[in-house]
Amino acid sequence: MTVDETPRTRPSLLLRLRGERDERDERAWAEFLVLYEPLVLRLMRRRGLQESDARDTTQQVLLRVSGAIERYQPDGVEASFRRWLFRVARNVVVTFLMRQLRQPKLLDDRQIAEVLDATLAASAESDLFDHEYRQQVLAWATEQVRREFRDTTWQAFVETNINGRPIAEVASELSLSPGSVYVARSRIIARLRAKVEEFEAED
Structure with a gap:
């Protein structure tokens, strides 16, 4: 997917x-x-x-x-x-x-x-x-x-959201625009929240 x-x-x-x-x-x-x-x-x-x-x-x-x-x-x-x-x-x-x-x-x-x-x-x-x-x-x-996500997209999420590195620094390292990193991170966070809410709703 x-x-x-x-x-x-x-x-x-x-x-x-x-x-x-x-x-x-x-x-x-x-x-x-x-x-x-x-x-x-x-x-x-x-x-x-x-x-x-x-x-x-x-x-x-x-x-x-x-x-x-x-x-x-x-x-x-x-x-x-x-x-x-x-x-x-x-x-x-x-x-x-x-x-x-x-x-x-x-x-x-x-x-x-x-x-x-x-x-x-x-x-x-x-x-x-x-x-x-x-x-x-x-x-x-x-x-x-x-x-659900490509390796580069996931790496951008991990480096910025988990490891706390600056978006601009990670974007340059991965040959992405800062906007792309921000959007990718936001989409992954939204998907994680949705997955968790599936279980919260069932429980």
């Missing part, structure tokens, strides 16, 4: 995920895993789980999502799906920690509750999860948008 072509707006990821299991869009699930599996895995690691346990609990979260996604109903509040996914992940962590703390039973129920309260600060963790989600979506959007 060239810079002059308009990409087709993809169907809602969540709608594509919520079909019957034998009718689900495999590409939608692949997109879901690219976006959300790293987020859930990082959440598990932050809870202090060993790598093998973090990966096992991440798979448990994904299995629960797979089994419950058709029953998921947005609540009309922003980031509804992310909050739902975070609750699923947090419940898996709680179950795992409860099992670990009780085998052998070194703590009584009150002490276990205190440990869970101390290690699972929901509001702070949810905010961090949300921040990391946005970073993950931006990384995905960047990868997608990169394919």
